[in-house]
Amino acid sequence: MISTQNTDIIPENWYNVVPDLPEPLPPPRDNDLHKSSIELLNRILPKKVIEQEFTFRKYEKIPDEVMELYEQIGRPTPLVRARNLEKYLDYKGKIFYKFEGATVTGSHKINTAIPQAYYAASEGIQEVTTETGAGQWGTATALASSMNGMKSKVFMVNVSYRQKPLRKTVMNLYGAEVIPSPSTITETGRKFLSQSPDHPGSLGIAISEAVEYALDNDIRYLLGSVMNSVITHQSIIGLETQKQLEIMGEEADVLIGCVGGGSNFGGFIFPLMRDGRERTIISSTAREVPKFSKGKYRYDYVDNAGILPSIKMYSLGSDFVPESIYAGGLRYHGASPSLSLLVKNGIVKSEEVGEKQVIDALRIFANTQGIVAAPESGHAIASTIEYVKSNHDEKKTIVVNVSGHGLLDMSIFAGE
Amino acid sequence: MELGYPSRRAYYDGPRIRETHEAGVVNFNETSIEKLSASLKRKAEKIYLLAYHDDFLENREKIYGILKRCGFSGLIIPDLLTDFYDENEDIIREIQGSGYEYIPFFNPSSPDRVIRNVSKISNSWVYYGLMPSTGINVPYSQDAVVSRINSILVDREINFGFGIRSVDDVRKLVSYGAHGAAIGTLLITMLEKHDIDGFRQFINDLVVMRNA
Numbered sequence: 099m100i101s102t103q104n105t106d107i108i109p110e111n112w113y114n115v116v117p118d119l120p121e122p123l124p125p126p127r128d129n130d131l132h133k134s135s136i137e138l139l140n141r142i143l144p145k146k147v148i149e150q151e152f153t154f155r156k157y158e159k160i161p162d163e164v165m166e167l168y169e170q171i172g173r174p175t176p177l178v179r180a181r182n183l184e185k186y187l188d189y190k191g192k193i194f195y196k197f198e199g200a201t202v203t204g205s206h207k208i209n210t211a212i213p214q215a216y217y218a219a220s221e222g223i224q225e226v227t228t229e230t231g232a233g234q235w236g237t238a239t240a241l242a243s244s245m246n247g248m249k250s251k252v253f254m255v256n257v258s259y260r261q262k263p264l265r266k267t268v269m270n271l272y273g274a275e276v277i278p279s280p281s282t283i284t285e286t287g288r289k290f291l292s293q294s295p296d297h298p299g300s301l302g303i304a305i306s307e308a309v310e311y312a313l314d315n316d317i318r319y320l321l322g323s324v325m326n327s328v329i330t331h332q333s334i335i336g337l338e339t340q341k342q343l344e345i346m347g348e349e350a351d352v353l354i355g356c357v358g359g360g361s362n363f364g365g366f367i368f369p370l371m372r373d374g375r376e377r378t379i380i381s382s383t384a385r386e387v388p389k390f391s392k393g394k395y396r397y398d399y400v401d402n403a404g405i406l407p408s409i410k411m412y413s414l415g416s417d418f419v420p421e422s423i424y425a426g427g428l429r430y431h432g433a434s435p436s437l438s439l440l441v442k443n444g445i446v447k448s449e450e451v452g453e454k455q456v457i458d459a460l461r462i463f464a465n466t467q468g469i470v471a472a473p474e475s476g477h478a479i480a481s482t483i484e485y486v487k488s489n490h491d492e493k494k495t496i497v498v499n500v501s502g503h504g505l506l507d508m509s510i511f512a513g514e
Numbered sequence: 515m516e517l518g519y520p521s522r523r524a525y526y527d528g529p530r531i532r533e534t535h536e537a538g539v540v541n542f543n544e545t546s547i548e549k550l551s552a553s554l555k556r557k558a559e560k561i562y563l564l565a566y567h568d569d570f571l572e573n574r575e576k577i578y579g580i581l582k583r584c585g586f587s588g589l590i591i592p593d594l595l596t597d598f599y600d601e602n603e604d605i606i607r608e609i610q611g612s613g614y615e616y617i618p619f620f621n622p623s624s625p626d627r628v629i630r631n632v633s634k635i636s637n638s639w640v641y642y643g644l645m646p647s648t649g650i651n652v653p654y655s656q657d658a659v660v661s662r663i664n665s666i667l668v669d670r671e672i673n674f675g676f677g678i679r680s681v682d683d684v685r686k687l688v689s690y691g692a693h694g695a696a697i698g699t700l701l702i703t704m705l706e707k708h709d710i711d712g713f714r715q716f717i718n719d720l721v722v723m724r725n726a
């Protein structure tokens with residue numbers, strides 16, 4: 099025994115939704131018909147991750163070593179009834195929140211960083227690289243790499259690098275080297291810097307830089323969101339939630355979460371959808387990044403330079419430059435193919451929330467439940483409050499996924 | 515035997531087969547496909563045409579004409595069940611209504627219920643891609659892939675393709691219960707290198723294996 103956490107709640111297997119989807123998932127496509135960018139994945143991703151990306155298996159055993167690390171970083175995370183929020187809203191139903199901010203790095207991102215780093219280290223790899231926008235993913239990568247005995251290099255979007263010095267400090271503490279993107283160490287970075295020496299950077303550019311760096315140095319690249327394998331790892335959120343609801347004798351009628359690339363949301367809802375029960379499922383995106391309402395469902399680039407294969411998803415275009423909102427994790431131009439398919443089919447509803455509404459929701463949640471949630475998660479909380487207000491007399495059980503804490507994003511309240 | 519209708523959008527083929535499409539687009543004419551299919555028909559029991567969705571829709575009459583004149587048994591549309599899923603029922607009914615087999619093409623990412631539903635409305639054998647595209651290597655266990663599709667489609671003839679690299683691969687697939695295997699990239703690479711002996715040897719080995 100290594101903790102008094104109730105580890106029975108941690109599932110033995112991850113769940114992969116692809117074989118259970120109502121329609122086939124359009125596979126990735128090469129951007130250039132003369133080259134195989136899919137084949138390129140073989141050079142930058144751990145073998146096991148590629149296998150999980152394309153597998154037909156619904157369940158994937160969580161390796162023992164990963165299980166142990168999950169426990170070390172605070173899994174299972176709590177599922178808590180938000181009694182004070184219910185009272186504040188005078189709601190007759192119930193509101194539960196799953197709190198991924200309780201992990202040591204402060205968000206769900208560690209759930210996939212650990213297995214990806216583990217698989218890379220098992221192949222004898224000594225260094226990994228990735229990009230980060232708001233910093234949550236870079237933080238998770240930094241810790242997961244150190245825990246698996248590897249170095250890490252994180253390309254951080256330049257604006258965040260300047261606005262969030264504490265994030266860089268945390269990543270450094272965890273052992274990562276953090277480089278503002280665009281940088282001078284990749285061709286992609288140099289190209290953008292030559293256009294504008296003070297380039298603010300974007301997630302798409304940082305992804306291209308990390309992938310290029312991985313290819314040039316024969317190391318591995320960790321995927322932060324969007325891809326099937328990542329969502330499979332994140333299914334731990336929904337699988338735990340399901341067991342926790344069972345223990346409490348509850349059933350979820352309404353599921354709510356926020357969407358950047360779709361990983362916390364997919365990981366949360368997919369396992370809970372397995373029973374086929376009718377329920378309301380709401381994805382909350384940033385009004386400033388209206389991917390589901392203004393984006394098109396089509397094949398598009400994952401990264402700016404088009405190094406990775408294209409995937410079919412709702413997208414605002416890989417060259418979309420979002421407003422600089424606090425919820426940096428929601429600024430990505432697209433959303434995972436599996437989630438996009440369910441939005442297209444109307445199985446998942448989408449809602450957009452503006453920053454002002456998010457700040458109000460964060461304040462209410464802090465005030466009632468004591469949790470300073472991440473700005474990204476603030477979208478899910480705002481949608482929850484909105485749902486309760488518009489369905490006030492219903493007696494439903496709402497479960498909202500609070501993907502992270504916001505203790506390093508307090509500047510969102512500075513102007514208040 | 516499978517012949518490809520040349521396409522500029524051969525997305526689900528790997529780089530090698532895409533090159534053959536490119537050459538095909540430039541050199542294609544109906545006489546050449548007639549000649550080719552006539553000689554293939556002397557060797558193969560049945561021949562099938564593979565055409566991508568957009569090419570099929572844009573050249574429907576022409577393609578039906580080719581199917582008829584050349585004696586093709588049916589049609590494979592590799593992107594129908596992914597990018598044009600909404601249209602699948604209409605197109606399948608149309609092809610079957612015109613007297614041709616429609617060959618469903620599935621891969622490991624095809625959901626179970628899609629495999630079941632599409633197989634129900636079609637009555638031919640099934641083409642199962644071992645990979646999401648030809649010409650690339652995604653690690654997988656042949657054994658598990660074959661038993662998955664066999665467990666969903668009991669008593670259906672299933673032929674496998676994508677990523678088959680040796681006679682040994684074919685032998686293993688057959689031992690797991692495959693009815694047949696489609697080989698593309700491997701042979702094209704041999705032909706490109708003018709490795710006619712290797713090509714003959716490979717075909718010979720296959721025949722020996724089949725007769726064993």
Ligand SMILES: Cc1ncc(COP(=O)(O)O)c(C=O)c1O
Nearest residue numbers: 234323358359360361362427502
């Ligand atoms: C706390 C938090 N929530 C949500 C997201 C959005 O990502 P995803 O949609 O992949 O969960 C991020 C991304 O950085 C995040 O840090």
